[in-house]
Amino acid sequence: GIQVEQSPPDLILQEGANSTLRCNFSDSVNNLQWFHQNPWGQLINLFYIPSGTKQNGRLSATTVATERYSLLYISSSQTTDSGVYFCAGGNDMRFGAGTRLTVKP
Amino acid sequence: GAGVSQSPRYKVAKRGQDVALRCDPISGHVSLFWYQQALGQGPEFLTYFQNEAQLDKSGLPSDRFFAERPEGSVSTLKIQRTQQEDSAVYLCASSLASRAYNEQFFGPGTRLTVL
Numbered sequence A: 001g002i003q004v005e006q007s008p009p010d011l012i013l014q015e016g017a018n019s020t021l022r023c024n025f026s027d028s029v030n031n032l033q034w035f036h037q038n039p040w041g042q043l044i045n046l047f048y049i050p051s052g053t054k055q056n057g058r059l060s061a062t063t064v065a066t067e068r069y070s071l072l073y074i075s076s077s078q079t080t081d082s083g084v085y086f087c088a089g090g091n092d093m094r095f096g097a098g099t100r101l102t103v104k105p
Numbered sequence B: 001g002a003g004v005s006q007s008p009r010y011k012v013a014k015r016g017q018d019v020a021l022r023c024d025p026i027s028g029h030v031s032l033f034w035y036q037q038a039l040g041q042g043p044e045f046l047t048y049f050q051n052e053a054q055l056d057k058s059g060l061p062s063d064r065f066f067a068e069r070p071e072g073s074v075s076t077l078k079i080q081r082t083q084q085e086d087s088a089v090y091l092c093a094s095s096l097a098s099r100a101y102n103e104q105f106f107g108p109g110t111r112l113t114v115l
Helices: none
Strands: A004-007 A010-014 A019-025 A033-037 A043-048 A052-056 A059-064 A069-074 A083-089 A099-104 B005-007 B010-013 B019-024 B031-037 B044-050 B053-056 B065-068 B075-079 B088-095 B110-114
Touching: A004 A083, A010 A019, A019 A083, A019 A099, A043 A052, A043 A059, A069 A083, B005 B088, B010 B019, B019 B088, B019 B110, B031 B075, B044 B065, B044 B075, B075 B088
Parallel strands: A010 A099, B010 B110
Antiparallel strands: A004 A019, A019 A069, A033 A043, A033 A083, A052 A059, A059 A069, A083 A099, B005 B019, B019 B075, B031 B044, B031 B088, B044 B053, B065 B075, B088 B110
16 A cells, blocks of 8 residues: 655744645555644644645645655744644545644744 | 534443444535544544445454445444454544545544543
């Protein structure tokens, strides 16, 4: 099956800082998604981004399908951005291990 | 409904008990998925339905796990003779059409604790 690697595994930021999270796939996927899992466990859709670039407020994502990776950018981070960020894709929606983000005030 | 709902939100079972977890997908969504998320890990795929047909059950960890979606909407995940290793959050997701090309939307999950 498809392998999904996310980096970094943990990230600690000061409020206001920018960050880049990376997701690598071992094979092509047509349905790559980014999620934020909040402290209550809810998976919140951030982007459905099989290819190209999308932006939503302070967040943006870029997927380079031919090179099998995707990047999630968080700008001007806020404490409410804390949580675990997952990427996932493939027929059986393989998830990475996640990046745990902590934003300190 | 507005989103995917799951019930119960929390379930405590004694080892050996059977449990049933329910998922109500977004109205009109064809595809439904079940995932298992252990503490500190990412969700892992269990099974997939397209309408009432269970097209993929490759992720079900044992024959104690059984899922159904008889009318193509609500789905139930049943775990028989629960074991401690079954303790996890069980997540349900739905998408508008086929699994490979559509955005999935997740419910809040059911946290199962087996004592």
